[in-house]
Amino acid sequence: MEKVVRRRNKASKFDSGDVICNMPENVITNIMNHLPIRDAVRTSILARNWRFKWTMLTQLVFKHRFSKYGRDLSRLLLHLKGPITKFLLYIPDYMVLDGEDINHWILFLSRKGIKDFTLVNFRQTLFKLNTHLFSCLDLKHLRLQNCSFYVPPSFHGFPNLLSLEFYDVTFESGNCGEFISWCPLLEVLCIGNDEERMRKMKLVVIAKLENLKTLSLSLCDLDSITIKSSTIFKFAGYFPKLQELYLSFAKCNLIGEEGARKFRIAFPYLKTLELYLIDLSSGNMLSCVIEMTRGSPNLQSLKIEVQEEDNVPTHAHTFPEIDYHTMEQLQLRSVVFEYFNGSENEIHFIKYLLACSPFLEYIVIDTIIGKLTFAKKLLELHRASPMAEVYIY
Numbered sequence: 411m412e413k414v415v416r417r418r419n420k421a422s423k424f425d426s427g428d429v430i431c432n433m434p435e436n437v438i439t440n441i442m443n444h445l446p447i448r449d450a451v452r453t454s455i456l457a458r459n460w461r462f463k464w465t466m467l468t469q470l471v472f473k474h475r476f477s478k479y480g481r482d483l484s485r486l487l488l489h490l491k492g493p494i495t496k497f498l499l500y501i502p503d504y505m506v507l508d509g510e511d512i513n514h515w516i517l518f519l520s521r522k523g524i525k526d527f528t529l530v531n532f533r534q535t536l537f538k539l540n541t542h543l544f545s546c547l548d549l550k551h552l553r554l555q556n557c558s559f560y561v562p563p564s565f566h567g568f569p570n571l572l573s574l575e576f577y578d579v580t581f582e583s584g585n586c587g588e589f590i591s592w593c594p595l596l597e598v599l600c601i602g603n604d605e606e607r608m609r610k611m612k613l614v615v616i617a618k619l620e621n622l623k624t625l626s627l628s629l630c631d632l633d634s635i636t637i638k639s640s641t642i643f644k645f646a647g648y649f650p651k652l653q654e655l656y657l658s659f660a661k662c663n664l665i666g667e668e669g670a671r672k673f674r675i676a677f678p679y680l681k682t683l684e685l686y687l688i689d690l691s692s693g694n695m696l697s698c699v700i701e702m703t704r705g706s707p708n709l710q711s712l713k714i715e716v717q718e719e720d721n722v723p724t725h726a727h728t729f730p731e732i733d734y735h736t737m738e739q740l741q742l743r744s745v746v747f748e749y750f751n752g753s754e755n756e757i758h759f760i761k762y763l764l765a766c767s768p769f770l771e772y773i774v775i776d777t778i779i780g781k782l783t784f785a786k787k788l789l790e791l792h793r794a795s796p797m798a799e800v801y802i803y
Contacts, residue, residue, distance in 0.1 A: 554575070601628070624654040684714075
């Protein structure tokens, strides 16, 4: 009988209740941060000493179900004891919410050392942020969508900001370029704005961001709709550490330059390149895309979205015959084309990529013309990579 009792006592030390109760605080906080807010609060019933564990939450994420408990958020924030490093709020288009509440939450967060702040407004009307946001000087990541704000004269930038994403953001004072230049440590910059709301940026203003590794930008957001091809390659000189580049050519008139030198190595560290609304029937755009590809010796992923046109010219740009033995090799692994028209320029460009990419794994082509005709043309092209697969949709 004595042996049986001892075994029971020994087992009780490792029962599930003790394991839960004896977890280190940092482990408990990490678990809480990965739970939905409502479930995190419900952990208070697990054990007596778990009653207030949820008050140590450091990350607050409110997405799809925010409307169900949004009214309780003010009370919830008052119970939190430690720092809050991340706050993400999605405002649904059907939700009626007092803007003052959100601005009070931002004021609260500014006193909690917030480092990652996201506000995505899906409503048709702009959400107006007050100046409390500019008190969050510990911010490292900032994402705003469909918002407007007034930049106070006393604000001189976020000294620790690493990533900035602005989508349909309106400035009531100052401009986007000036705001960006006040964030010297930026590594990620993504700008996507409604043209009517956007105040044009000067490239030389944002060129001070020497640490930039990711850039997403529409060229029409720059101060000139007419862009010279050399302007594209200025990105290389301005942002020497660039690894990911996403450019939209929407409403952009790209002009060529006679006698312009060919850029051999423009983007030495670039690994991902995505170009949107490209008109490959234009010789200027085709040349620009080719030079960007050739000038990126470490490029691994390429995506091109072709501008959809009703009447696409099928004549080819002056494109020399490819010599497979003398062309420089590319490091491409994956290529994606969307809305291909089947023009001769597009076929030539694919021919170039297949011939000069010995490590290519696949090309995905979404075409708007007859797939069989397009496939026959591609079957005739030389492939430097024996593993390269071509998928046509």
